[in-house]
Amino acid sequence: MPILTHALVKHLSQLQLKSYRNFEKEFIIEGAKLIEECLSSGWEVTRIITSDPNQASFSMPDILTYVCDEAAIKKISTHSTPPSVLASVKIRPTELKQLMSGQQFILCIDGVADPGNLGTIIRTADWFGVKSILLSENSVDLYNEKVVRSTMGSLFHPRIYQSKDIVSDIESLKKSGYKIITTSVNEGKAELPNDNFCLMLGSESHGVRHKLEDRADSSYHIPGYGQAESLNLAVSTGIILYDLKEIKKLI
Amino acid sequence: MPILTHALVKHLSQLQLKSYRNFEKEFIIEGAKLIEECLSSGWEVTRIITSDPNQASFSMPDILTYVCDEAAIKKISTHSTPPSVLASVKIRPTELKQLMSGQQFILCIDGVADPGNLGTIIRTADWFGVKSILLSENSVDLYNEKVVRSTMGSLFHPRIYQSKDIVSDIESLKKSGYKIITTSVNEGKAELPNDNFCLMLGSESHGVRHKLEDRADSSYHIPGYGQAESLNLAVSTGIILYDLKEIKKLI
Numbered sequence: 001m002p003i004l005t006h007a008l009v010k011h012l013s014q015l016q017l018k019s020y021r022n023f024e025k026e027f028i029i030e031g032a033k034l035i036e037e038c039l040s041s042g043w044e045v046t047r048i049i050t051s052d053p054n055q056a057s058f059s060m061p062d063i064l065t066y067v068c069d070e071a072a073i074k075k076i077s078t079h080s081t082p083p084s085v086l087a088s089v090k091i092r093p094t095e096l097k098q099l100m101s102g103q104q105f106i107l108c109i110d111g112v113a114d115p116g117n118l119g120t121i122i123r124t125a126d127w128f129g130v131k132s133i134l135l136s137e138n139s140v141d142l143y144n145e146k147v148v149r150s151t152m153g154s155l156f157h158p159r160i161y162q163s164k165d166i167v168s169d170i171e172s173l174k175k176s177g178y179k180i181i182t183t184s185v186n187e188g189k190a191e192l193p194n195d196n197f198c199l200m201l202g203s204e205s206h207g208v209r210h211k212l213e214d215r216a217d218s219s220y221h222i223p224g225y226g227q228a229e230s231l232n233l234a235v236s237t238g239i240i241l242y243d244l245k246e247i248k249k250l251i
Numbered sequence: 252m253p254i255l256t257h258a259l260v261k262h263l264s265q266l267q268l269k270s271y272r273n274f275e276k277e278f279i280i281e282g283a284k285l286i287e288e289c290l291s292s293g294w295e296v297t298r299i300i301t302s303d304p305n306q307a308s309f310s311m312p313d314i315l316t317y318v319c320d321e322a323a324i325k326k327i328s329t330h331s332t333p334p335s336v337l338a339s340v341k342i343r344p345t346e347l348k349q350l351m352s353g354q355q356f357i358l359c360i361d362g363v364a365d366p367g368n369l370g371t372i373i374r375t376a377d378w379f380g381v382k383s384i385l386l387s388e389n390s391v392d393l394y395n396e397k398v399v400r401s402t403m404g405s406l407f408h409p410r411i412y413q414s415k416d417i418v419s420d421i422e423s424l425k426k427s428g429y430k431i432i433t434t435s436v437n438e439g440k441a442e443l444p445n446d447n448f449c450l451m452l453g454s455e456s457h458g459v460r461h462k463l464e465d466r467a468d469s470s471y472h473i474p475g476y477g478q479a480e481s482l483n484l485a486v487s488t489g490i491i492l493y494d495l496k497e498i499k500k501l502i
């Protein structure tokens with residue numbers, strides 16, 4: 001059984017920092033369910049750390065499994081009541097061109113700061129079978145622990161690319177023949193294209209940024225009838241994807 | 252200018268407790284936007300408490316307005332960084348029969364424990380113009396501060412009745428001619444009725460309880476295509492209400 005050194009605990013706990021994650025190309029997932037989903041989706045689990053020797057059943061010949069006390073788990077976890085098992089996982093490198101490969105539909109998310117919201121959006125997209133997600137550079141980091149947790153395993157299913165320059169990526173999509181559709185709080189419902197397109201969602205408070213909106217071919221609006229000022233972004237995403245899938249038979 | 256006594260600060264801070272709220276029939280709302288929405292929706296604001304004398308502009312001749320220091324606000328608020336203004340509001344008494352008055356559609360929510368989820372569901376229902384909401388006794392309290400906040404003002408729009416006995420209330424609805432439709436994670440999509448009906452949503456983890464499901468006339472299912480195990484409850488609510496409103500022209 002390998003030994004969980006202080007240096008390793010330090011390494012793992014620092015993976016809760018975005019800059020360190022990006023440097024090490026690793027992130028932490030917490031809890032048995034997420035680890036199972038990660039393994040069955042073929043992502044590379046580098047280490048399993050558990051305070052419960054029975055959890056060592058996750059262990060495969062090529063995964064280092066550390067059995068430790070709860071205090072060590074507590075140092076690595078961001079939860080106030082940590083689960084008995086967590087794991088470090090290799091970040092899977094993704095390129096913009098992979099999002100386009102064989103995909104008529106790309107979901108683009110701009111400037112979403114709330115980790116729970118981003119996680120729920122990814123989970124919702126996965127429900128409807130979305131395979132390609134483009135995430136702007138000013139959104140919360142994809143491997144933030146709260147994002148990972150709230151995807152409930154859907155993080156491991158679509159290809160998700162966090163952009164370094166979303167405007168340039170949107171230009172690339174346009175050059176490759178994708179129509180760009182933005183969402184709007186105003187009246188007017190776009191005709192959705194029947195071929196390659198990218199749906200852009202902006203943050204709840206600010207919407208899609210102007211520099212992106214300027215590049216859109218048309219905009220899409222969910223009609224409201226009551227007195228609420230807006231819809232939650234994950235709720236909007238669900239409604240639009242339902243409409244695209246069920247009503248318009250796209251995606 | 253009235254004086255904010257220690258006794259009053261104690262009263263107001265205790266309104267963050269469900270039992271005390273139910274006894275006093277009052278609750279706390281925090282922030283200028285929520286207070287504006289509350290006033291414009293005709294709810295009875297009993298006191299305004301502010302650390303910013305400019306906020307006293309909310310004051311109407313019949314609303315007591317207290318100007319105090321930030322420390323007093325901090326004692327009353329549940330936020331770690333409290334807003335500069337909050338208010339106490341009278342709970343509006345609601346009866347089951349009011350939900351039925353002139354309404355073909357009632358949304359019923361069973362066993363939702365997460366306050367943010369309940370608030371987002373109410374906000375979503377308000378977006379689609381739902382006027383009547385029935386909330387089970389085992390759901391989180393409607394006047395919980397996090398529920399209130401996450402409704403983003405929609406709390407003040409529909410009539411919402413928190414049941415003391417949901418099974419008996421569902422029986423009453425049935426006797427009054429409402430069809431009961433439940434949501435299901437299994438296959439099969441119900442034909443939605445064209446007249447009076449009540450849509451029941453259950454908690455994400457447990458669904459609608461069996462004793463309620465047994466009383467349903469049919470069940471409704473949102474098809475999934477990807478690998479996600481489930482949808483977030485507020486997202487499901489949005490999709491179903493969109494479908495009812497836009498596609499089936501009900502509600």
